[in-house]
Amino acid sequence: MSLKGRDVISLGDFARKDIDLVLRTARKLEPIAAKHRRTTLLKDKILATLFFEPSTRTRLSFEAAMQRLGGGVIGFADPKTSRAGDWRGETLEDTIKVVNQYADLIVMRNFIEGTAMTAAKVADVPVINAGDGSNEHPTQGLLDLYTISREKKKIDGLTIGLVGDLRNERTFHSMAYGLSNFDVELVFVHPPDASLPDPIAKRISDNGLSTTTVSKLEDVIGRLDVLYTDTTRKEAFKDAGEYEKFHAAYPHINIKTLENAKEGMIILHPLPRTDGIDFHVDPAVDETPYALYFKEVFYGVVTRMAILSLVLGAKM
Amino acid sequence: MSLKGRDVISLGDFARKDIDLVLRTARKLEPIAAKHRRTTLLKDKILATLFFEPSTRTRLSFEAAMQRLGGGVIGFADPKTSRAGDWRGETLEDTIKVVNQYADLIVMRNFIEGTAMTAAKVADVPVINAGDGSNEHPTQGLLDLYTISREKKKIDGLTIGLVGDLRNERTFHSMAYGLSNFDVELVFVHPPDASLPDPIAKRISDNGLSTTTVSKLEDVIGRLDVLYTDTTRKEAFKDAGEYEKFHAAYPHINIKTLENAKEGMIILHPLPRTDGIDFHVDPAVDETPYALYFKEVFYGVVTRMAILSLVLGAKM
Amino acid sequence: MSLKGRDVISLGDFARKDIDLVLRTARKLEPIAAKHRRTTLLKDKILATLFFEPSTRTRLSFEAAMQRLGGGVIGFADPKTSRAGDWRGETLEDTIKVVNQYADLIVMRNFIEGTAMTAAKVADVPVINAGDGSNEHPTQGLLDLYTISREKKKIDGLTIGLVGDLRNERTFHSMAYGLSNFDVELVFVHPPDASLPDPIAKRISDNGLSTTTVSKLEDVIGRLDVLYTDTTRKEAFKDAGEYEKFHAAYPHINIKTLENAKEGMIILHPLPRTDGIDFHVDPAVDETPYALYFKEVFYGVVTRMAILSLVLGAKM
Numbered sequence: 001m002s003l004k005g006r007d008v009i010s011l012g013d014f015a016r017k018d019i020d021l022v023l024r025t026a027r028k029l030e031p032i033a034a035k036h037r038r039t040t041l042l043k044d045k046i047l048a049t050l051f052f053e054p055s056t057r058t059r060l061s062f063e064a065a066m067q068r069l070g071g072g073v074i075g076f077a078d079p080k081t082s083r084a085g086d087w088r089g090e091t092l093e094d095t096i097k098v099v100n101q102y103a104d105l106i107v108m109r110n111f112i113e114g115t116a117m118t119a120a121k122v123a124d125v126p127v128i129n130a131g132d133g134s135n136e137h138p139t140q141g142l143l144d145l146y147t148i149s150r151e152k153k154k155i156d157g158l159t160i161g162l163v164g165d166l167r168n169e170r171t172f173h174s175m176a177y178g179l180s181n182f183d184v185e186l187v188f189v190h191p192p193d194a195s196l197p198d199p200i201a202k203r204i205s206d207n208g209l210s211t212t213t214v215s216k217l218e219d220v221i222g223r224l225d226v227l228y229t230d231t232t233r234k235e236a237f238k239d240a241g242e243y244e245k246f247h248a249a250y251p252h253i254n255i256k257t258l259e260n261a262k263e264g265m266i267i268l269h270p271l272p273r274t275d276g277i278d279f280h281v282d283p284a285v286d287e288t289p290y291a292l293y294f295k296e297v298f299y300g301v302v303t304r305m306a307i308l309s310l311v312l313g314a315k316m
Numbered sequence: 317m318s319l320k321g322r323d324v325i326s327l328g329d330f331a332r333k334d335i336d337l338v339l340r341t342a343r344k345l346e347p348i349a350a351k352h353r354r355t356t357l358l359k360d361k362i363l364a365t366l367f368f369e370p371s372t373r374t375r376l377s378f379e380a381a382m383q384r385l386g387g388g389v390i391g392f393a394d395p396k397t398s399r400a401g402d403w404r405g406e407t408l409e410d411t412i413k414v415v416n417q418y419a420d421l422i423v424m425r426n427f428i429e430g431t432a433m434t435a436a437k438v439a440d441v442p443v444i445n446a447g448d449g450s451n452e453h454p455t456q457g458l459l460d461l462y463t464i465s466r467e468k469k470k471i472d473g474l475t476i477g478l479v480g481d482l483r484n485e486r487t488f489h490s491m492a493y494g495l496s497n498f499d500v501e502l503v504f505v506h507p508p509d510a511s512l513p514d515p516i517a518k519r520i521s522d523n524g525l526s527t528t529t530v531s532k533l534e535d536v537i538g539r540l541d542v543l544y545t546d547t548t549r550k551e552a553f554k555d556a557g558e559y560e561k562f563h564a565a566y567p568h569i570n571i572k573t574l575e576n577a578k579e580g581m582i583i584l585h586p587l588p589r590t591d592g593i594d595f596h597v598d599p600a601v602d603e604t605p606y607a608l609y610f611k612e613v614f615y616g617v618v619t620r621m622a623i624l625s626l627v628l629g630a631k632m
Numbered sequence: 633m634s635l636k637g638r639d640v641i642s643l644g645d646f647a648r649k650d651i652d653l654v655l656r657t658a659r660k661l662e663p664i665a666a667k668h669r670r671t672t673l674l675k676d677k678i679l680a681t682l683f684f685e686p687s688t689r690t691r692l693s694f695e696a697a698m699q700r701l702g703g704g705v706i707g708f709a710d711p712k713t714s715r716a717g718d719w720r721g722e723t724l725e726d727t728i729k730v731v732n733q734y735a736d737l738i739v740m741r742n743f744i745e746g747t748a749m750t751a752a753k754v755a756d757v758p759v760i761n762a763g764d765g766s767n768e769h770p771t772q773g774l775l776d777l778y779t780i781s782r783e784k785k786k787i788d789g790l791t792i793g794l795v796g797d798l799r800n801e802r803t804f805h806s807m808a809y810g811l812s813n814f815d816v817e818l819v820f821v822h823p824p825d826a827s828l829p830d831p832i833a834k835r836i837s838d839n840g841l842s843t844t845t846v847s848k849l850e851d852v853i854g855r856l857d858v859l860y861t862d863t864t865r866k867e868a869f870k871d872a873g874e875y876e877k878f879h880a881a882y883p884h885i886n887i888k889t890l891e892n893a894k895e896g897m898i899i900l901h902p903l904p905r906t907d908g909i910d911f912h913v914d915p916a917v918d919e920t921p922y923a924l925y926f927k928e929v930f931y932g933v934v935t936r937m938a939i940l941s942l943v944l945g946a947k948m
Contacts, residue, residue: 044354103380
């Protein structure tokens with residue numbers, strides 16, 4: 001069993017054994033990051049990070065992961081500094097066929113759904129989807145699963161709330177696909193018209209997971225072992241008015257919302273937790289034992305170290 | 317014979333023996349890139365990449381080359397993120413005198429003709445011209461020569477078409493200077509008023525090369541061993557109307573244009589092959605055996621590995 | 633005595649023995665940079681460079697220093713390519729809590745005074761202030777002190793002129809705090825309303841330094857061993873008119889200004905020496921033996937190598 005040479009486009013393509021392999025490998029590599037060390041595991045390799053959409057976390061997390069493993073990094077953080085974003089309008093396919101010749105692995109983020117798949121089709125080297133519009137963000141899902149497995153010592157048997165705009169947020173899509181491989185109970189908390197897209201809902205149903213849907217977080221907070229939430233993205237809405245309306249109906253997290261939370265519950269959030277209007281998770285929550293979202297960032301580096309190592313076939 | 321410490325500003329400064337040295341060195345280093353490995357040949361060195369003009373290929377190609385050789389890279393991809401581009405208007409000379417203290421070698425791209433020479437004059441470390449406006453792009457010329465030598469097993473004796481805006485495109489200038497050292501027949505295909513600048517035409521004539529000029533590619537396609545072409549640059553024209561007029565008269569490459577091509581002919585193109593209006597080389601051509609422009613990108617990394625190693629005096 | 637784990641926010645926090653340690657360490661590491669070599673002293677470490685404000689010198693200087701010591705670098709040169717600068721308005725605290733998980737050390741520049749201190753408070757890893765608005769730029773001060781110690785073979789006993797907008801320019805603030813630990817005579821040369829802020833003036837007075845204030849450089853030029861100056865920053869002024877008025881009254885440096893300079897006097901300047909209107913230091917001065925500002929750039933890399941090594945606790 002191996003992930004060598006594998007594209008990472010959708011967590012829907014990952015079987016339970018693939019996920020388990022990533023989590024086991026992450027556990028093995030975690031001490032390198034925890035002890036602030038670097039190894040030479042990937043010293044022969046070059047990673048290209050192509051960010052057509054702004055990012056702090058995901059880009060720096062992948063670059064830190066590659067650096068901890070001794071590899072080299074090239075890329076761009078802003079398409080305007082590249083021909084891919086200038087007036088000539090180079091196609092994504094051409095850009096990928098080129099970068100393909102420079103690096104051993106490509107990590108790409110793009111505003112448009114499906115672009116990661118397009119890139120994977122033309123690239124000879126593996127492509128990792130670091131977010132394609134409203135579609136998916138599979139390494140975020142994997143790091144969320146790793147965070148749960150580390151903090152709760154298991155995933156099977158837990159009750160996990162997915163709280164937010166499940167329709168438009170790519171993080172929920174990847175996380176839901178990932179969780180569909182586990183024996184968990186899912187609780188969906190979202191405004192009207194914000195349920196998971198059909199193919200993902202079908203996968204969860206096909207895999208026999210038990211699910212509940214509510215509109216108010218307060219009604220289910222006491223049952224959750226994990227509260228998984230993400231900020232809404234303005235880009236997912238046609239106009240500012242629609243966004244503001246949705247924002248008002250959107251479950252925000254604060255000390256009051258958490259009043260009846262279970263002991264040991266953990267809150268995960270891909271961050272940022274601001275949404276252009278206010279805090280989606282109130283900073284007062286940071287001081288509670290529930291807040292795992294900054295530690296999750298650390299587990300993110302560790303999980304990406306595992307993904308890079310596995311896809312590049314590092315001998316461990 | 318050595319290129320140690322040498323600036324690479326114009327291919328007009330390169331003698332046949334200099335070019336041969338680059339090609340031989342590239343051949344020696346090619347396996348490192350081909351096998352997706354890195355060495356420690358330049359582990360002691362730092363490259364600064366100063367891109368005042370956007371680039372995907374050239375910047376990432378140099379950075380990949382340096383990383384394959386174990387060296388470090390610093391620099392900027394966007395002058396607006398640097399004092400060189402802010403309101404204070406730091407002069408190029410001052411920027412170079414500063415960066416000069418940080419790196420062992422400077423690679424620079426700039427919108428303005430002659431800036432590479434200006435930089436070389438004030439820098440203590442070698443400067444490599446990665447494109448200065450409409451003037452030159454010498455490492456592109458070297459990688460094109462390497463591509464020909466690898467794919468056709470020789471350069472001398474070939475018939476090579478230069479197809480496009482020979483007046484304004486820097487890639488043609490460097491390539492023509494490079495080819496002037498070889499025993500080749502040159503076929504120029506261009507719209508009116510788009511012939512090579514006088515000093516380059518004179519060099520070719522002084523070196524006794526046989527040349528032909530036509531306006532239609534179809535008239536000569538059957539004779540060419542190499543079709544070397546590049547997209548027009550909007551920046552080279554005073555207004556959009558003039559650019560569109562020129563674009564209409566400009567030789568585009570598609571399946572029909574290639575109908576009578578010689579077996580074994582190869583098409584080289586520095587890319588991107590889009591020009592803001594349409595495809596300069598039709599994607600259908602990619603599927604033909606003539607299309608070498610993506611493999612050329614790989615040879616580009618290899619050639620730049622050779623140039624970096626030679627200029628930095630690496631012991632090989 | 634050690635600086636391991638120490639934040640570098642203000643030179644006002646540095647005692648004489650701390651400064652001496654930095655200077656001694658810089659002297660030890662200088663040959664690595666001078667001989668264009670790299671070591672593995674920090675090979676286990678990752679530096680994050682977060683530049684919310686444009687920079688050539690400081691960012692590339694830190695990155696070159698880290699690369700000379702074998703460490704890895706991640707970061708951004710433009711906040712717009714990061715979530716920290718997008719419409720969601722992630723707070724600085726959140727950005728730091730995140731980057732904190734990726735790197736072993738953070739170097740940050742920001743338009744706003746006090747942000748370095750804010751970052752240091754929330755970060756677990758050390759934070760180095762690379763300039764926070766009009767407040768401080770402590771590593772610039774340290775490199776200036778190193779330059780003086782190398783070129784004049786001592787700091788104690790010298791007469792040092794601080795020439796410019798001492799009120800608004802952060803470089804003067806850090807340098808003045810630094811110099812307050814030495815037995816030097818300070819000569820302040822500035823337009824009206826441009827004296828040092830009170831807390832810094834008080835420190836100098838408390839430490840018993842002898843000071844003089846004049847408005848014309850010509851009146852004191854013959855007494856100075858070191859002329860320390862910096863360009864005005866437009867950002868420090870409310871409107872363009874006010875800036876232009878101040879600019880006219882501001883001491884500029886040219887061959888005439890230096891007519892009666894002492895033999896062996898050195899001019900230091902953090903650069904750029906352009907100010908959007910003209911040259912603050914005339915390029916003709918570059919040819920005089922007084923001009924040390926480009927060599928100062930080299931000492932900057934060396935000093936930053938020392939700071940990185942000390943803060944990260946490298947065994948030397």
